[in-house]
Amino acid sequence: MRAVQIATFDGPDGLRVVDVPRPTPAPDEVLVRVRRCGMNPVDRSQATGRWNWLALPHIAGSEISGVVEEVGALAGPLRRDQRVSVAFRVFCGRCHYCLRGREEACNADPHSANAPIMVGLPSEGGFAEYVVVPAKNVLPIPDGLDLDAGCVAVLDGVTAWHETERAGVGPGDHVLVTGASGGLGTFFIQFAKLRGAVVHAVTGRAALAPRLRQLGADTVIDRQNEDVALRARELTAGRGVDAILDSIGAGMFGTNMQALAPLGRLVICGILTGPDAQLNLAPFYAQQQQVIGSTGGARRDLEAVLDAMARGRVQPVIWRHFPLDQAADAMRALDDPGRFGKVVVDVA
Ligand SMILES: [Zn+2]
Incomplete structure (x- = not known):
């Protein structure tokens, strides 16, 4: 599959378009065909080495909407071709905070005190044709809402x-x-x-x-x-x-x-x-x-944002789309003085 990797901590200049093997989901995971992935300042922070423990090369990208491609054996009722948003915060589901419904405060990962642990940090993210994510992070996009809305709701919305x-x-x-x-x-x-x-x-x-x-x-x-x-x-x-x-x-x-x-x-x-x-x-x-x-949010926050959008009470604000092989330009566009709202990378 095509993907954009952070090859060196040189910001947009350190990104490379590559071909890598398509990942395979574990029983409790889902393979998502990525359609949109938002470009976020957190991606630039990764690309410039703010978290220097991050192993390179690495695929960033945490604001993912797409279509279910393959469902792991224990991954629940999701079905192929379903349109989905991927809740970005990776959480264990078992710690003191997760058991109280505070997934965004999960401290199971040793880096969680100083880094937001998410799809794309340190796991591989959405600047690729496919991404494997935990099944519990995958939420259906309501009918009538498009993949753009399903993307920008994920991180900035939540x-x-x-x-x-x-x-x-x-x-x-x-x-x-x-x-x-x-x-x-x-x-x-x-x-x-x-x-x-x-x-x-x-x-x-x-x-x-x-x-x-x-x-x-x-x-x-x-x-x-x-x-x-x-x-x-x-x-x-x-x-x-x-x-x-x-x-x-x-x-x-x-x-x-x-x-x-x-x-x-x-x-x-x-x-x-x-x-x-x-x-x-x-x-x-x-x-x-x-x-x-404050950092991130829980799955119920994503449901609330998607619902508010589906009811027309909130508008997604997208400034520009870039194709996947221009992800470096998408990252540079974060600093464009005319930017109003989100920069989104169209995958596929
Ligand atoms: Zn937890």
């Missing part, structure tokens, strides 16, 4: 859904969304609106403001030309925002804390601008604020 829940976003809350034009941000805006919030979208790409408003943002803050914390306070009569949905990390941390209201929750699911931040504990405890980590 991560944003879970984070919005962890933030406890409720009706009337003022919510700040950072990185608003990205794959996660476009979901954050929609999920916060579903919960009845007033949404303030922060972007470095002011030209995209009309599209952010179309998605539901009540206001757009241009972080290149405006003081984000000051604007957040102006928009809330000086109070600050009740919740912040962030995937940017250290680069926004100080600003985010200045923008946060008493009882506010800052939820962080990524470190695109680095991991190390400083927290002034004086205003933090006096205002009873919370800083909350």
